[in-house]
Amino acid sequence: MFGPRRHRTGARAAVVSDDETVRSLARALVRRVAELADPDAAGRRPLLDLTELGVRCLLVPVVPSAHDLLSPREHEIARMVGQGYTNRAIARVLDISLYTVSAHMRRIFTKLGVGTRAAMVAALSGQDSLAEAAAGGLPVLGDTD
Secondary structure (H helix, E strand, O other): OOOOEEEEEOOEEEEEOHHHHHHHHHHHHHHHHHHHOOHHHOOOOOOEEEEEOOEEEEEOOOOOOHHHHOOHHHHHHHHHHHOOOOHHHHHHHHOOOHHHHHHHHHHHHHHHOOOOHHHHHHHHOOOHHHHHHHHHOOOOOOOOO
């Protein structure tokens, strides 16, 4: 039962391993449990906690870190913003158009849920209080206007 299974598709047979089948079923289960879960309960308790055949299955919602949300190019652009580069300077250094830099910035802002460059840098530095202050327009310690 745990070896490869052969499924007939027309004249040729496709080999599907049990591992692939189990992974597919697990993905489907996680999606379905997430659909049924109370969105207000997320983070407060596991979505699923059961023991079957001596194996404990625990599905816990995980909030990805800001760094996990961005592509490698978006990371590079965010790093340059943190170093004080303007969009125009980023475009020049990376040899991409200003429009492309702006598109990356829009995607970064959306993924991080921020609206300013300062909030983006704060969110990526892991300083949530700074990100909230920058997003809300509140003065951040050290800012002078």
